[in-house]
Amino acid sequence: MDTAAKTMHRIFRFYYDGFRTMSWWGKRVWIIILIKLFIMFLILRIFFFPDFLKVNFSDDRERGDYVLEQLTGNN
Amino acid sequence: MIENFDLSLVNWSRGQFALTAIYHWLFVPLTLGLSFILAFMETLYVRTGDEMWKKITKFWMTLFGINFAIGVATGIILEFEFGTNWSNYSWFVGDIFGAPLAVEGILAFFLESTFVAVMFFGWNKVSKKFHLASTWLVAIGANLSALWILVANAWMENPVGMVFNPDTARNEMSSFRDVVLNPVAVDKFLHTVTSGFVLASVFVIGISSWFLIRKREELLARKSILVAGIFGLVSGLMVALTGDTSARTIAKVQPVKFAAMEALYDGSTDAGLTVISALRDSGERLGEKKVHEKKLKIEIPGLLSIMTTGQQGGYVPGLKDLINGNPDKGILSVSEMIERGRYARQVLTDYKVAKELGDNDSMATLAAKFEDKDFTDNYFRYFGYSYFEHPWQVIPSVPVIFYAFRVMVGLGFFFIVLFIIAVWFHRRETLEKNRWFLWLALFSIPLAYLASELGWIVTEMGRQPWIIQNLMPVHVAVSNISAGAVQTTFWLFAVLFTALLIAEVSIMVRQIRIGPKH
Numbered sequence: 001m002d003t004a005a006k007t008m009h010r011i012f013r014f015y016y017d018g019f020r021t022m023s024w025w026g027k028r029v030w031i032i033i034l035i036k037l038f039i040m041f042l043i044l045r046i047f048f049f050p051d052f053l054k055v056n057f058s059d060d061r062e063r064g065d066y067v068l069e070q071l072t073g074n075n
Numbered sequence: 076m077i078e079n080f081d082l083s084l085v086n087w088s089r090g091q092f093a094l095t096a097i098y099h100w101l102f103v104p105l106t107l108g109l110s111f112i113l114a115f116m117e118t119l120y121v122r123t124g125d126e127m128w129k130k131i132t133k134f135w136m137t138l139f140g141i142n143f144a145i146g147v148a149t150g151i152i153l154e155f156e157f158g159t160n161w162s163n164y165s166w167f168v169g170d171i172f173g174a175p176l177a178v179e180g181i182l183a184f185f186l187e188s189t190f191v192a193v194m195f196f197g198w199n200k201v202s203k204k205f206h207l208a209s210t211w212l213v214a215i216g217a218n219l220s221a222l223w224i225l226v227a228n229a230w231m232e233n234p235v236g237m238v239f240n241p242d243t244a245r246n247e248m249s250s251f252r253d254v255v256l257n258p259v260a261v262d263k264f265l266h267t268v269t270s271g272f273v274l275a276s277v278f279v280i281g282i283s284s285w286f287l288i289r290k291r292e293e294l295l296a297r298k299s300i301l302v303a304g305i306f307g308l309v310s311g312l313m314v315a316l317t318g319d320t321s322a323r324t325i326a327k328v329q330p331v332k333f334a335a336m337e338a339l340y341d342g343s344t345d346a347g348l349t350v351i352s353a354l355r356d357s358g359e360r361l362g363e364k365k366v367h368e369k370k371l372k373i374e375i376p377g378l379l380s381i382m383t384t385g386q387q388g389g390y391v392p393g394l395k396d397l398i399n400g401n402p403d404k405g406i407l408s409v410s411e412m413i414e415r416g417r418y419a420r421q422v423l424t425d426y427k428v429a430k431e432l433g434d435n436d437s438m439a440t441l442a443a444k445f446e447d448k449d450f451t452d453n454y455f456r457y458f459g460y461s462y463f464e465h466p467w468q469v470i471p472s473v474p475v476i477f478y479a480f481r482v483m484v485g486l487g488f489f490f491i492v493l494f495i496i497a498v499w500f501h502r503r504e505t506l507e508k509n510r511w512f513l514w515l516a517l518f519s520i521p522l523a524y525l526a527s528e529l530g531w532i533v534t535e536m537g538r539q540p541w542i543i544q545n546l547m548p549v550h551v552a553v554s555n556i557s558a559g560a561v562q563t564t565f566w567l568f569a570v571l572f573t574a575l576l577i578a579e580v581s582i583m584v585r586q587i588r589i590g591p592k593h
Contacts, residue, residue, distance in 0.1 A: 018196025025137060025586050026195070029144035032578050037148060039571060040155075048564050049155035052162035052554040060243070067166045068244040071551070072424040073462075 084558040085550045088160040091565040093535070095152050097528055098572035102146025102579075104527050107221060107268050108275025108310070109139045110214035114207075115302055121207045131295050132210075133198070134591035135279065138583055140195060145579040150224070152568065160561060164542050164552030170247045171237055171254065172227050179223035186216035218268050225267055229260035231543050232534075233328045239445050239455060241426045242438075259328060262321035263534075269313040270527055273490050276307025277516070277523035280497050282587055284513035287506055292590050297506060304497035311491040318487070319382065325537075326383045329544060331397050331469060332537035337379060338477045339393040340366050342401065346391040348378035351481055354474050361398060362467020367474065394473075398466045409466030412545075416461035419454040459546045471539040479529045479536070486526035493519060 022030070053063045113136055120128035154176070157165045165172075193201060193209035201209075230236075236253030237246040248254060280303045283296035326333040338354055339346065340361070352372030359366040380389045392406055400408025422444055429437035444450045463469060493516060500506045506513070538544060542552045 014196060014200065015192065017200075018192065023137075025141060025582055028578075028582055029141055032575070033144055033147065036571075036575065040148065040151065044152070044564070044567070045155060048560070048567065049159040051158035052160075052556065053166060054158070063166060064243040064245065067163055068241075068423070068427050070163050070555075071167070071244060072420060072427050 082550070084556070084561060085553055087558050087561040087565060088156075088553050089549060091160065091561055091568065092153070092156055094565060094572070095149075095156065095568055096531065096535075098568075098576070099146070099149045099153065100528060100531060101524065101576065102142055102149060103221070104271035104274040104524075105142045105278060106139070106146060106217055107271030108273070108306075109135060109142070109278065110210075110217050111272060112275055112279055112303060112306055113139055114211045114214045115306065116299075117207050117210050119302075121203050127294060127298070130591050131298055134295065135299070136194065137586050138282075141579060141583050141586065143191065145575055145582075149572070149575070160554055160556065161542070161552050162554040164547060166245060167547060167552075168230070168246055168543060170245055171230055171234075174248065174251065175223040175227045175254070179220050182216060182220045182223070186213060186220065190216065221268060221271075222264050225264045226255055226257070226260045229257050229263045230254055231541075232263075232538055233257055233259040234543055234546055239451075241423055241442055241445055242430070258324050262317060262324050266314060266317040266321045267530075269310045269317060270487075270530060272310035273307055273314055273487070274523040274527050276303040276310060276494065277490055277519050279303035280307065280493070281517045281520040284506075284516040285587070286590070288510065288513045288517070290507075293507070295591060297501060300497050300506065301501050304494050304501060308491065308494035308498065311487065311494055314487055315491070318484070323383060323385075326391070329538060330392055331394065332471065332476070333383075334392065334394045334397060335471050335473045335476045335537055336480045336533065337391075338367055338369060338473050339379075339391065340395050342390060342392040342396040342404070344380060344388045344390050345377050346379035346383070347374040347376045348382065349374050349481075351485075354477060361394060361470065362465050364467045364470045364473075367477075394470060398470065409460065409463075409469055412457040412460040413463055413466070415454045416457040416459060419450070419458045420461040422450075422454075423458075456545055459541065459543065459548050459551070462548050462551050463540075469540060471537055476533055476537045479532045483526050483529040483533060486522055486529075490519070490523065490526075 019030075053066070057063045057066055113132055116128055116132040116135065119125070120132055190209040190212045193206060194213055197206050197209065234246070235257050236248060236250035238249045239246050254260075280300050283299040283303070286292040286296040322333065322336075325336075334340075337346075337349060338352075349369060350373040352369040352374070354367040355370050357366045357368040377387065380391055381387055383389060383391050390404055392401065392404060396404065396406050398409050400406055400411060422441055426438060426441040429441060445455065460469070496512060497506075497516065500509055500512060540548045540550070542549045
């Protein structure tokens with residue numbers, strides 16, 4: 001095993017052992033983090049928070065023209 | 076113009092952003108301050124080799140970990156809202172926000188995946204010094220991460236270092252240095268992080284006091300109170316100092332907010348500093364806004380003039396000066412600013428028409444104006460005023476800001492006294508005998524959160540109606556979406572964040588009850 005592979009293996013073991021021997025509270029907060037990230041990125045982001053300009057306009061030129069319309073108040 | 080906007084959409088979008096930011100800020104300041112307290116405690120462990128300091132460090136690290144984990148990524152929701160609810164604003168400032176937020180994202184990622192992991196998983200696996208270095212890097216990294224967010228926030232209050240490109244309708248960064256060294260950013264960063272240090276110190280002293288009340292973990296509690304008391308005292312004095320410089324900067328770049336903080340309607344060369352007062356409707360009106368008078372006030376004569384201008388008898392403008400103008404003091408009226416803003420917007424409209432007609436000569440001439448110093452300094456800087464019909468519309472809610480500011484400052488001084496007493500009782504070894512102090516310290520924890528949130532209420536409500544000072548009002552920044560959609564996500568967030576808060580508090584209370592013997 002070369003040095004880089006050994007280093008990668010040590011880093012992997014470090015995280016693996018850390019998660020494996022995690023305390024009660026550590027496990028609880030990781031469950032909460034995963035639920036939170038799931039809700040935020042797979043529910044809220046996709047279904048409730050689309051990027052308004054990206055969804056409604058195909059390129060930056062159209063987006064800029066739209067905002068220019070909004071700013072100049074001739075919409 | 077303002078009548079054309081759906082105010083319910085504006086208000087729900089504003090309310091949703093406020094809700095998200097307030098919840099997010101419940102987690103952040105403890106991370107900022109407790110990370111440094113941990114670093115000091117672990118330094119004492121490494122220097123003395125005393126295992127008690129290791130036990131103390133690991134106990135507070137547990138509470139830090141719970142708060143950090145529950146709070147992590149709650150700020151990302153604010154970025155979701157920028158893209159969905161505030162698309163005009165996001166586009167208008169995109170290039171300015173991009174750089175600081177990208178730096179923050181990279182910093183946060185490396186910090187969280189590397190050094191936080193070493194902090195929690197690395198005991199007995201890496202050397203003591205490497206572990207200590209990781210703890211310090213987490214503290215420094217977390218606070219630097221806050222720097223970039225605060226730089227972006229400060230730009231909204233004092234937009235500098237940019238050029239507006241009429242072709243893309245975006246502001247483009249012309250000087251990264253000006254954006255980062257924006258005086259509002261420097262003051263805001265120092266004031267905000269030191270206030271986080273104070274909150275964390277109150278938290279540590281409060282929890283330690285609970286142990287002393289329960290006659291448990293007395294040594295841990297006493298040592299923790301000493302570290303947090305000294306750190307809190309230094310930080311509390313820094314908060315007062317940076318608050319003073321911050322207020323002076325606000326007086327220059329956001330004079331309406333400053334006058335609202337003081338409920339100062341009439342300018343004066345001998346303006347007094349109101350310590351506390353009750354505001355009452357005087358019956359007078361400034362446009363359609365109530366003019367409040369101060370009743371039952373405790374005031375230090377002349378002090379506001381000295382603190383604001385640095386000299387006795389310095390003139391501090393009131394809201395009437397700032398709205399109606401005061402030529403003797405070189406203050407432009409808001410009516411004049413509206414006219415200048417309308418001229419700037421007309422130039423932008425002419426550019427848009429020329430672009431639609433493909434008139435390249437006119438486009439070049441008009442675009443050059445946005446790089447011309449006379450035009451940017453005298454017209455474009457008032458661009459946002461063009462969206463108002465009446466000068467009084469730029470006045471924020473005076474009572475909210477006036478009271479929030481006073482409660483925040485009052486609590487800040489209360490915490491300084493609390494820290495002095497904590498250190499004093501520790502020196503005299505009388506902490507346990509003064510149970511009133513232990514109870515006071517425990518019940519001060521929610522007060523520290525209150526003061527911290529009130530600071531943001533003063534900042535953000537004080538700059539209403541602006542989302543970007545003088546350039547873009549809030550109602551122009553919102554996306555053209557339905558108010559119902561924003562209401563739905565408002566309640567979704569309320570439920571999600573409340574659940575997170577309950578989870579944090581319950582896990583944290585459990586770990587505190589268990590104590591360091593886990």
